[in-house]
């Protein structure tokens with residue numbers, strides 16, 4: 001089969017980590033007889049520099065014409081002082097929205113070899129954890145009405161959160177379906193004791209729960225959920241939540257796995273075209289130094305094979321290769337902690353993964 005992949009390398013470590021994922025996909029293609037065709041497009045700061053805008057129309061078109069999209073990361077200090085509408089991050093929100101990718105899957109799983117790298121106590125992670133955060137991705141406060149106005153204390157800024165029943169239903173169904181494929185347990189996270197959007201969210205989720213009687217369903221307030229994640233992450237199977245809460249909780253969950261450099265993500269809509277990206281940022285401090293951990297991007301490529309192309313044996317092959325490399329004690333700098341292990345470079349980690357495929 002021939003698959004067309006739009007490649008959005010972005011900024012900072014984006015080019016290094018996407019190069020790793022491309023190498024891994026090419027190796028998979030050679031082994032399993034697929035052809036992956038990569039077409040690069042600009043996004044974020046590099047697009048601002050080259051074309052004057054963070055999300056050029058050509059990039060959106062290129063993605064729409066592709067079978068799937070692989071993205072590195074965007075942003076950096078060079079573009080931090082630009083107004084909100086012109087920032088690289090705006091492109092990320094823009095492309096998710098333009099492609100209709102309202103479901104964001106962020107799995108946080110503890111690789112047994114990395115148990116010692118988790119900041120949680122050994123007894124808390126002794127049984128491991130394997131949870132999936134389903135984050136609503138194209139609505140809520142990140143997309144709401146915003147601006148400046150004069151308030152009680154003079155100039156003020158505001159952002160607003162809005163969720164329609166339709167938006168809640170579609171992310172809810174995605175989460176219940178994900179739970180049905182896993183351990184059939186779903187927790188919806190909101191702030192229904194304070195926010196009106198959360199009350200609508202909760203009411204809608206409860207209605208959906210009636211259509212999934214096999215799924216054990218519960219609600220948590222977001223502050224409690226943040227606490228439960230560090231107290232006992234093993235209690236969770238699938239968590240569904242809004243755009244902002246999911247953004248925050250997924251960073252928290254990632255660190256429990258040892259490093260944010262481990263967490264992949266899949267962004268999906270109502271077609272098989274998805275966008276796959278690590279949940280971490282562009283790490284400008286280590287960009288271009290061959291120090292980045294490529295695993296989150298490599299695992300994102302595995303998610304692409306699984307969710308967009310239905311190639312689960314190939315996705316398993318990548319995940320098992322990563323697992324074996326970690327079992328061999330190979331670590332990038334973000335994962336060494338106080339182990340005394342000599343860290344390897346991004347390219348050496350990639351070579352190690354390739355050697356296991």
Ligand code: IPM
Pocket residue numbers: 089090092093247279281
């Ligand atoms: C993420 C990132 C983005 C987000 C930023 C860079 C806009 O934090 O993918 O989690 O908030 O979605």
Ligand code: MG
Pocket residue numbers: 247248251279
């Ligand atoms: Mg984030």
